[in-house]
Amino acid sequence: MKKISILIFALVAILGVQSAKAWGGFGHGAITYITEQHLTPTAKAECRRYLNHTLPWHASWMDHWRAVPPYQKLDKLHSFTATADGDVNWDSGKGKAVNLVKKTIKKLENDKYKSLPDSVVRYNLLVLIHALPDIHCPVHVSFSKKEFPQYKYTIRKNGKKLKMHKFWDASPGFTREGWTYEKYAAEVDNLKRGAVKKIVKKGNIDYWTRDIVKQAHRIYDITTPNIDVAKMSDKKKKEVTDLADEQVLKAAYRLAYVLNGIFK
Amino acid sequence: MKKILLFSAFVLSVLTANAWAISSEEAAVILATRNICPKAQKFVKKYLGKTFDDDIRYIYSKEARQIVPHNREIHYLHLDKNLQPMNVGKNDAYVAIEKAMEVVRAYKSHSKIVVTRALRTVICLMVDIHHIANIRIENIPHSQRDFSYKYHSTEVGKKKDKLEEANWSKLGKNCGGYPRGFSGEWRAYDMTIYLGDRFAEYSKGTLKDWAADNGAIAARYLAIYKPNAVVSCLDHKYTDPVTYDLMVKASCRLAALLNGIFK
Numbered sequence: 320m321k322k323i324s325i326l327i328f329a330l331v332a333i334l335g336v337q338s339a340k341a342w343g344g345f346g347h348g349a350i351t352y353i354t355e356q357h358l359t360p361t362a363k364a365e366c367r368r369y370l371n372h373t374l375p376w377h378a379s380w381m382d383h384w385r386a387v388p389p390y391q392k393l394d395k396l397h398s399f400t401a402t403a404d405g406d407v408n409w410d411s412g413k414g415k416a417v418n419l420v421k422k423t424i425k426k427l428e429n430d431k432y433k434s435l436p437d438s439v440v441r442y443n444l445l446v447l448i449h450a451l452p453d454i455h456c457p458v459h460v461s462f463s464k465k466e467f468p469q470y471k472y473t474i475r476k477n478g479k480k481l482k483m484h485k486f487w488d489a490s491p492g493f494t495r496e497g498w499t500y501e502k503y504a505a506e507v508d509n510l511k512r513g514a515v516k517k518i519v520k521k522g523n524i525d526y527w528t529r530d531i532v533k534q535a536h537r538i539y540d541i542t543t544p545n546i547d548v549a550k551m552s553d554k555k556k557k558e559v560t561d562l563a564d565e566q567v568l569k570a571a572y573r574l575a576y577v578l579n580g581i582f583k
Numbered sequence: 584m585k586k587i588l589l590f591s592a593f594v595l596s597v598l599t600a601n602a603w604a605i606s607s608e609e610a611a612v613i614l615a616t617r618n619i620c621p622k623a624q625k626f627v628k629k630y631l632g633k634t635f636d637d638d639i640r641y642i643y644s645k646e647a648r649q650i651v652p653h654n655r656e657i658h659y660l661h662l663d664k665n666l667q668p669m670n671v672g673k674n675d676a677y678v679a680i681e682k683a684m685e686v687v688r689a690y691k692s693h694s695k696i697v698v699t700r701a702l703r704t705v706i707c708l709m710v711d712i713h714h715i716a717n718i719r720i721e722n723i724p725h726s727q728r729d730f731s732y733k734y735h736s737t738e739v740g741k742k743k744d745k746l747e748e749a750n751w752s753k754l755g756k757n758c759g760g761y762p763r764g765f766s767g768e769w770r771a772y773d774m775t776i777y778l779g780d781r782f783a784e785y786s787k788g789t790l791k792d793w794a795a796d797n798g799a800i801a802a803r804y805l806a807i808y809k810p811n812a813v814v815s816c817l818d819h820k821y822t823d824p825v826t827y828d829l830m831v832k833a834s835c836r837l838a839a840l841l842n843g844i845f846k
Binding site for chain 1: 736737738741743763764765766768769772773776777779816817820
């Protein structure tokens with residue numbers, strides 16, 4: 320009798336954990352949902368024409384297809400390495416994700432997309448709607464072990480080791496289980512025009528990356544070594560979601576700026 | 584002991600149901616409502632008591648499961664080797680839809696509760712017969728029951744490649760791998776964009792034609808997916824767009840059935 324009860328609870332616990340795993344795509348979906356709300360009618364219509372779906376539908380495609388040919392070459396293009404000065408480390412190809420974003424925009428901007436086959440435009444748009452948000456994730460900025468040895472640590476969840484990457488990747492959904500993108504956007508997408516302008520900074524990607532690196536340093540002050548994320552105080556939890564939301568909004572507004580610029 | 588087993592079965596069924604189906608099916612039904620004529624809208628509202636959109640949540644509730652005969656078999660579509668419906672008995676989705684549609688068409692001569700039940704059966708099962716794993720084809724023995732298979736996580740021979748285990752019954756049910764965070768409403772919006780102006784194309788034909796169409800798609804996949812088969816990562820990923828397309832077809836065809844009542 321007791322054994323059966325334990326078995327039932329174990330099964331329920333396993334199924335619960337499996338559901339929680341799927342939060343990974345929430346951030347990407349939320350970013351692109353907010354992006355959609357800030358697209359011009361022309362940009363929205365062109366995105367629809369090339370993608371045949373909403374942006375959130377495609378938001379996680381680079382993660383979904385990264386193991387499958389011919390998209391495997393994109394597997395290493397999700398992050399970049401920062402220098403001690405807070406800039407992108409362009410040496411040995413480590414600025415790959417930023418480079419990918421820059422190159423992709425270049426291929427499409429100034430009406431160049433009009434002379435490309437539809438399938439090529441579609442592919443480049445797919446890259447953009449995943450890679451640009453990806454570089455805004457604080458753990459997608461790597462710091463050299465030599466310059467920042469203090470950043471190589473793990474945190475904990477209910478006493479068990481947890482990678483910083485895993486935790487911060489899912490941070491927009493932290494404390495928001497079961498939220499829809501609509502609910503999330505209603506909660507966080509409320510900046511005034513002036514603040515948005517400041518974030519977008521006329522599409523200056525070098526400014527964006529320096530800002531992203533600065534933000535990436537902050538996570539190490541919030542989630543210190545061995546902190547147990549399951550036992551965080553409400554204040555600490557808010558620090559996590561505030562930083563995550565800030566990055567989500569920046570990624571969303573910047574992506575909208577880029578798409579509106581391409582499809583003028 | 585019996586009580587514990589029943590309780591555990593209940594807990595598992597609730598968790599499984601929540602895990603995949605509701606919002607995909609909800610989306611299909613919401614999209615169907617966008618494509619039904621005003622008379623059908625009025626009819627649905629009258630018999631379901633509230634808006635069509637709200638009612639889909641009721642359809643999957645415990646209460647509704649007691650009204651609509653939710654035994655396992657009724658969700659399956661049985662086809663012969665020529666992909667024609669087999670009418671294997673009252674517990675077949677095709678037969679159940681036809682019978683329920685007879686009641687719905689003759690709604691004036693039935694009581695409200697009988698029409699309501701029939702309408703709910705049609706809605707639920709029209710979506711169900713568009714899941715490839717719910718299709719059982721006479722000359723394909725492994726389609727008769729669920730089975731497990733393995734798939735490569737990446738290209739064969741790559742360092743990261745792992746063999747993952749999966750079940751046929753789950754294959755067609757994730758509606759193309761929607762990320763969490765999509766509400767039913769937003770999924771339906773996404774489906775509307777995907778559908779474009781193809782409603783007439785997707786809803787063309789009869790229930791019999793649709794069953795054969797779904798059967799042909801299922802047969803193509805059943806040629807690759809077999810018990811203990813090892814499937815490439817490409818085959819595995821490329822089922823997503825197909826299952827998505829089927830869900831959109833389900834909503835168009837459901838709308839066409841309901842529109843047909845008022846022609």
